[in-house]
Amino acid sequence: MRPGRPPRGPASPNGSHRRPTAVPHPGARSSVVGVALPSCLPSLLAVLLTAAVPAMEDGQVELHPEDLPLERALAADSTGWQTVRFDRVVPSSGPVWLRTRVQVPLREPGAPLPALALGVLGAWEAWWDGVPLGQNGRPGASALSEVPGRVDVLLPLSPEGATPGAHVLTLRLSSHHLGFQPTGILHEVRVGDAAVLARARLQSLLPALCTLGALVLMGLHHLVRAASEPRRTTALLLGLACLAAAALVLLEGWRGVYAYAYPLQVVRLRLLLAAVVLVAVLLPAALAVAFDAPGRRWLLALLSGGLLIVAAMPGFDDKGLVALALSLAVSLGLAVGAVRRRKPGARGVLACVLFAGVLLVRDPWNFQERGFFIAFGVLLLSASVVHARQVRLQEERLSQALRATERLQLDLLSRSLQPHFLMNTLAALTETVETAPARAVHFIETLGEVYRHLVGMSGARTVALSRELELCRAYLALMSFRQGAPFVLDVHGALDLDATVPPALFHTLLENAFSHNRYVQPTTFRIEGERTPGRRGYRLVAPRGAGEGRAVMGEGTGTRYVAARLEEAFPGAWRLEAGPHEDGWTTRVEVPE
Known part of the structure; x- marks a missing residue:
């Protein structure tokens, strides 16, 4: 160490010296913090x-x-x-x-x-x-x-x-x-x-979009069947339900496919609610008609009222869920009732309703967006299968009725043209020509009018009630000439003259009355009309003739013709009853509207 030079630092244990440690001035430290803090302040915030x-x-x-x-x-x-x-x-x-x-x-x-x-x-x-x-x-x-x-x-x-x-x-x-x-x-x-x-x-829309095509095709198929064939109420309801479900699919997928302006959200929600309500009404209605459920009009009226109350409530949250839950509850009741009445296809529909109910209970809040399309798609498909089976059975019954009708038409025509009938008619005509030529001309015109009506109706499946009544009056006028006593047809009650009935329905019943009774006094035959919800009925009252009266209704050609014609026009939906009346015989016919 040189004299006069201070040591550079404290001595280390081994005699060496450490480098001195710099100690910053207090003012210098504050200046560093002042520079660094503003730069890191945004990150700290x-x-x-x-x-x-x-x-x-x-x-x-x-x-x-x-x-x-x-x-x-x-x-x-x-x-x-x-x-x-x-x-x-x-x-x-x-x-x-x-x-x-x-x-x-x-x-x-x-x-x-x-x-x-x-x-x-x-x-x-x-x-x-x-x-x-x-x-x-x-x-x-x-x-x-x-x-x-x-x-x-x-x-x-x-x-x-x-x-x-x-x-x-x-x-x-x-x-x-x-x-x-x-x-x-x-x-x-x-x-x-x-x-x-x-x-x-x-992908969240995939289940709904997959059912869209099937729903549209099923809906159009049912609507075409409903338009091409009369009284296809089940097909019409199923077609509308399928199209309403398809509209629901489109409305649910609208937001996922196209980002619309948010003021259109309320429009979409209103359309969604309308589609849900339609599906919730149409599906139980189709099941009720398909299974011919008793009291279905009151049941569907109560369901419609409940759904309208739900739809009228303020807001949109949970409305669709409540509507679909009500629909499934009513459908479950209809399916259980159909199983008890042993209706064809009822068990399959019941299984589908239970499947839809399980999906609803497992995930109620996402049911409308996800589970609905699977559940109701399967349910509509099962209802369509039931309807197809019923249509096939009706077509088989219709084919049998047509074959029976063709045979019975020939039998009736031969009976109307049998020698006994013609001999009596011509004998009465001959006598009338000799005694009253002008009346004979009227007799011939009446005979021609009867056969003109019969020929015009022979190929028709149904005719207007007004034409049927004209045939009956012409036939009674002809029998008046033959028997020498006036026979009158009295028509009253709730009768729609434009409603359709099988051809020669009441004419055949009048023929039965004359075949089983002898009328020599002026006689009035009555046809009374009556209506019930969805049904219309007709009552033909034939008075008792002279002598010992016999049953008008049996298993003869006329009765079988009437039954075959009713089955052809209203497959499985008609009723024919007959029984004695205090003044004669009453035949009651009931058909759907």
Whole structure:
């Protein structure tokens, strides 16, 4: 060590010296902090804000009911902010602020930048960690100043905003064009690959879209059958139910396929409710008609009234679920009743109704969007199978009735042209020509009118009641000439002269009356009309003739002809009853409207 030179530092245990440690001046330390703090302040605020804001994955957001200045809205200050559930966000009259913590998932190297999927019923501006992200429409303090946005939007994230972890989404939004009061306007906040998000939205619609084509084809098939064949009420109801379900599919998929402006949401919801109510009414109605359920008019009237009450309630939430639950309950009752009455196909329909009920109970809140299309598609298909089976049975019965009708027509024609009938008619005509030529001309005209009516009706399946009554009056006029006593037809009651009946129906019953009775006095035959809901009835009263009267109704050609004609015109839906009356014999015929 050189004299006069101070040591460079304290001696170490081994005799060496350490380098002196620099101690900064207190003023220099404060100057460093003053420079570094402003540069890291935004990051610190972002960290503090991220930690304080509730997370979307927990189903919570923060809402501020006032239109704050931008600086204050993006600050970490929590004064005035309220934590609410994300599905309970309902804005006030003016723009409001909303913020929530959103998690960006990890992604593989080289994967595309994620996007933010937002589903909001309103116009909004968005910030991501305090940085402007985009806007959808333009929020406003009134309906005039607001520009409506679309219901669903995908916003690409920047590389800085796409880092894995928690980020803060801040929205300034307004909803002046809703047209109804929803429980919440925030439907979706999710981060992911844009293509994956779009694919997931379409995949959620896949079950509904798969049933769309089948529903439309089934509906058109049933409507064509209903239009081409009379009295196909079941086919008409099934066709309308299938098309209503198809409309429901389209309306459910509308939002997933096309991001419309949010004011159209109320239009879509109203159309959805109308389609649900139609399906809820038409399906039980089709089952009631197909299974010929007793008291179905009252049951369907009560169901319709209940559905109208549900539809008239304010709002839209849960209405569709309640309507479908009522429909399934009524359908279950109809199916159980059909099983007890041993109706064909009732067990299959019951199994499908129970399957739909299980889907409803397992996931009631998503039933209308997911389970409905599978459940009601299978149920409509089973009802269509039941209807097809019934149609096949009716066609077989109709074919048998046609063959029987053809044979019976020949029998009746031969009976009308038999020598005994012609001999008596010609003998009466000959006598009339000699004694009263003018009356004989009328006799010949009446005979020609009877056969003219019979020939004109012979190939028809049904004729108007007015034509049938003309034939009956002509026949009674002819028999008046033959018997020398006036025979009159008295018609009264609820008769629709344009309604259709099988040809020669009452004419054959009158022939039976003359075949089994001897009328020598003036006689009045009565046809009385009556109506019940969905049915019309006719009562023919034939007075007792001179001498010992015999039964008018038996198993002869005339009776078999009447039964065959009724089966041909109204397969399985007619009734024919006959019995003695205090003054003669009464035959009652009942057919559907």
